[in-house]
Amino acid sequence: MKTQKQHISKSHDVKASLPILKIENLKKTFGQNEVLKGFNLELYEGENLVIMGKSGSGKSVMIKCLIGLMEADSGYIEIMGHDLMALNRAELDELRTEVGFLFQGSALYDSMTVRENLEFPLRRHKHKFGIVDETTPLVEEALENVGLLDAINLMPAELSGGMKRRIALARTLILKPKIILYDEPTSGLDPITSKEIIELMRNIQKQYKTSSLIITHDVDCARVVAERMILLVDGINYAEGTFNDLAASKDKKIKAFFKQ
């Protein structure tokens, strides 16, 4: 029986600072199915942390608990010094402006144009940028960063899968978050578009100095973006380390992740 955190590598430099995001002993059960059995995580400022796990291992449940879309059964979640479970609705909404979330299926609003999609998060949070009315410069800046300024007046149905993912990323960036959570950013995309999205994620991290938590089962994505990785197996963090540390492991369960 493998013990939790068997392969931990403590050598990473970013750990010198305090974590910007922390999860302790997170548990979540659906009926008889215990999905998370005491998951722990620390994300540091400016870091790219990748969580890998099989389908149904609880990755998406964990990330939804993290942003308050799902309530955990027990455990502690701290984001930028705030205890997530102690926040009221208004405080949570305010904190969410600091945490961007890129959904697996992009989740663009079908009934709105690209411009309206990007303006939507600004409706309640213009004050963050000192804006009263005019939002066009922010929208254009966000679209320029993902290389899709020309698509400003298109509807989501007119966009390809890769374009949708880019626009979703632009919508995530528009509130200039300090942390970005990526839920399977390359799933459903062809290899070339996946590479473009991965490159975009790296550029964004450099430009905005964000901390990123990336959930994926795409080894190529993990190889390029991960500064540190956690393998989520059976609801716990089974192993932790750099990509190379984990890829070189002889452990059967860990090796299974890198066979592609």
Add this chain to the structure above:
Amino acid sequence: MLGSSKIERFLIEIGDLAFFTKRFFKEVLSRPFEFKELLRQCYNVGNRSMLLVGVTAFIIGLVITLQTRPTLQEFGAESWMPSMVSISIIREIGPVIIALTFAGRIASGIGAELGSMRVTEQIDAMEVSGTNPFKYLVVTRIFATTLMLPILVIIGDAIALYGSYIIENIKGDISFRLYFNKALNALAFSDIVPATLKTFFFGFAIGLVGCFKGYNCEKGTVGVGIAANSAVVFASMLLFILDFIAVFITDIFFEI
């Protein structure tokens, strides 16, 4: 055992609907108010249903008059036609048939729209962007259906009476002014006010059920179809229950 689990599921759903209703009343009174979205929804709901309501109401007027005329003729009571038609349409047939048409169009539309937003994580995306999706999507839609159905019923009733007039004019050579004089003179306060008041409740029920089914949609794209379908069935059933309650209360106060 199967029967008891179905009853259990039904009771759980009623309980969930009660909590959903409670949340609506809590959110409707709290800031911020989504006026712009409310106006957009009012336009959508009213505009999308207007043609259907108009055609349905017109045909109801034609059919009622055509089918009733021979019977009244037998008793030499054709002159009672405008008052008979106006009372039956204003009191009962207009509100119920138009509300059922509205439920078929709007409850299924809202159920499918919100259901699809739920399964494609658009509602979650609103939530994480710091907007309250319940207030933005649900409160505005329920408010819009509550406000728009009474207006549609009033317009529909007028169109149904006009349809009835056309048949009467062709068959009996009655003038427009005489027909509507007779039709409106037959109506009393107790015919118009309870019938109009109950349409607010019908509109509320249709919006509530459509939003409830769509907002809580599960099981992917299959769930969207189920949400749309069950929204219509549940809303129609609720309309008849509400109608019975409304008629019962009206009977107590006005002795109809």
